[in-house]
Amino acid sequence: MIHSNVLTLIGQTPLVALNRVNPFARVRLAAKLEELNPGGSIKDRVALAMIEQAEASGALTPDKTILEATSGNTGIGLAMVCAVKGYQLTLLMPESASEERKRIMLAYGARIRLTPGHLGTDGAIEEAYRLAREEPDRYVLMDQFNNPASIAAHYRTTAQEIWDQTEGRATHVVASLGTSGTVMGLVKRLKELNPEIRVVAVEPYAGHRIQGLKNMQESYPPGIYDRRAPDMILNVEDEVAFALCRRLAKEEGIFAGMSSGAALAGALQLAEKLDQELDQEPDQEPGQGLVVVIFPDSGIRYLSTTLYAPPQEQGLRVRDLKQRKSVGLRPEKGGLRLFTPGPGLDQWDEAGAWRRIVLLDVAARFQHQKGVKAEVLVGLADLDDRAVAAARAAGKSLDDSGQDVLARIQNLAKLLGVGEQVRFVPAGR
Ligand SMILES: Cc1ncc(COP(=O)(O)O)c(C=O)c1O
Structure with missing residues (x-):
């Protein structure tokens, strides 16, 4: 079979059992590997859905330029979709955005406008709103934090795939919170299919360093987020998430991104609880719980961070003027x-x-x-x-x-x- 273009490869990502990182015999864990989307992350689904929705509504025409404030996976997904469909794309991001991501977006043909680093992502978002407001005939803003097309993407694809791939046997689905599009779409579709399925959101603590995720107390909650929608919200520590990423690579052969480690940390908290509950019910067979956990992207996106850096490259190197030599602070x-x-x-x-x-x-x-x-x-x-x-x-x-x-x-x-x-x-x- 020959696909008509790479966009038809978006979705239908595989579910893979997690074996060695899961010590709980009564609970099965399976990861949905979103890095296998053609643009390398779960955001390919959202990028395609937002662009198709803008086309369908008539807001997006070939003469317009698509605009979004993002330095992450959404930018890469949008850049890939625009390359195939032939749209102009301008991405706004802080100067501090990682070089490797900028290069991927540029390779796909996107234009990048940098905003002052000290204003962070809020500075990029404000600039995107300003441009969209001042030149409405030129720009179409995607606005992923407030765009219901992202919920629709997960409703139609991610949730339905999980249902089909597990033949309706998943008991719990765990996903991390960023824009919340994944969690909101999963809740909406899976509860329609089976009201008993539990959808669990994973949120980092305030001051976290897990790229792509949001702590909803420390920043503006996204417009599409309803905190009452998930059945449970679990908080996870950065270091636990990072350590699990490293174990995933060594023990399961899965080279995952930071937010996958966070989702797995939440899934393991849940699995422990389920394992104890199932232990109280003597008639239960092993493997009664089936927890699906979403892995949004690959570790390749984080090679410029210390997530997978060897210990000697972590920390700071300083010149000790007394000893006249360079010393490492680990x-x-x-x-x-x-x-x-x-x-x-x-x-x-x-x-x-x-x-x-x-x-x-x-x-x-x-x-x-x-x-x-x-x-x-x-x-x-x-x-x-x-x-x-x-x-x-x-x-x-x-x-x-x-x-x-x-x-x-x-x-x-x-x-x-x-x-x-x-x-x-x-x-x-
Ligand atoms: C790597 C990564 N993981 C998780 C998420 C969170 O997904 P969502 O935005 O659907 O909540 C994002 C969102 O940007 C992401 O980039």
């Missing part, structure tokens, strides 16, 4: 911790100390972007001679004076844009 289990002495309390705006603080703030942000949790501790000597001198000069008790100076230090940190990963720790406390 993240430990909880991440990377950097320490610097802060300013003396009698001279809290001392430039030298603030240069160190800002430098370490930048280093921590850089680590964060590479997928390593990093925190900076700034030690404040609040019981030394200089603190006593500051209290005396202010005519206050040591404690009151310390509190005052700490508030000033925190204000200055805010003014300089120093992030929350920098903590000021008075030594006396």
Whole structure:
């Protein structure tokens, strides 16, 4: 059989049993491998659906340019679909977007407009809205966070495929939350087919580093998201998700992306609970629960992060001026911790100390972007001679004076844009 073009290869991704990472005998786990879509991720389905919907509504005509703010899989999916269909595509993304993704989008012929890095993805989204508003005759905005076509894509394809591939035997389906299109579409279709199926959403904690996912408390919830729709929402730790990605590669031969590890972490929490419940029912045969978990993309998309980096490439390399050699600072289990002495309390705006603080703030942000949790501790000597001198000069008790100076230090940190990963720790406390 010869396919008419790559778009007909979207969907019908395989379900594969997970064996060695699943210790629960009463529960079967199967992963849906979305990396096998032609553009490499689950977002191919959504890209095609949003474009077809815009064509059908008449909003998209050959003279228009498709517009979207995305540095991730949706951009790649849209770029692939536009290449086949011959549409112009402009993608907006922060300067900090990864080089490998930009290159894939450019290879497909998309145009990229960079927005200031410090404004993050919100800056790119605002710019997309501005362009769409100011030039409505030129641009058609896809707006995946508010576009119901993404729910429809999963309703028609992903959910139906899971039903058909398991012959209606799946008891639970687990998917991670980003725009929430996957979860919302799965809930809608699977509940129609069998109201007993449980759809479980996986959400990272606030401050997470799992690309593609959203913690709904720390950012605007997407317009298409209804938090009452999933049967359960499970939170997962970044490090657990990352460790599971590495186990998937070694133990199952599946080289998966970050959000697949997160979904698997949720699926294993669920499987443990089901296993215990089934244990209480003596008549149950092994393998009674069938949990399908969605793996949205491949580990190849994360080679510039530390997800699969060998240990010697993780962390920071710095020049130790005393020893005159380069030394590696490696993240430990909880991440990377950097320490610097802060300013003396009698001279809290001392430039030298603030240069160190800002430098370490930048280093921590850089680590964060590479997928390593990093925190900076700034030690404040609040019981030394200089603190006593500051209290005396202010005519206050040591404690009151310390509190005052700490508030000033925190204000200055805010003014300089120093992030929350920098903590000021008075030594006396
Ligand atoms: C890698 C990855 N995983 C998971 C998701 C979440 O899927 P959804 O947007 O359908 O919630 C996304 C969304 O962008 C993603 O890029």
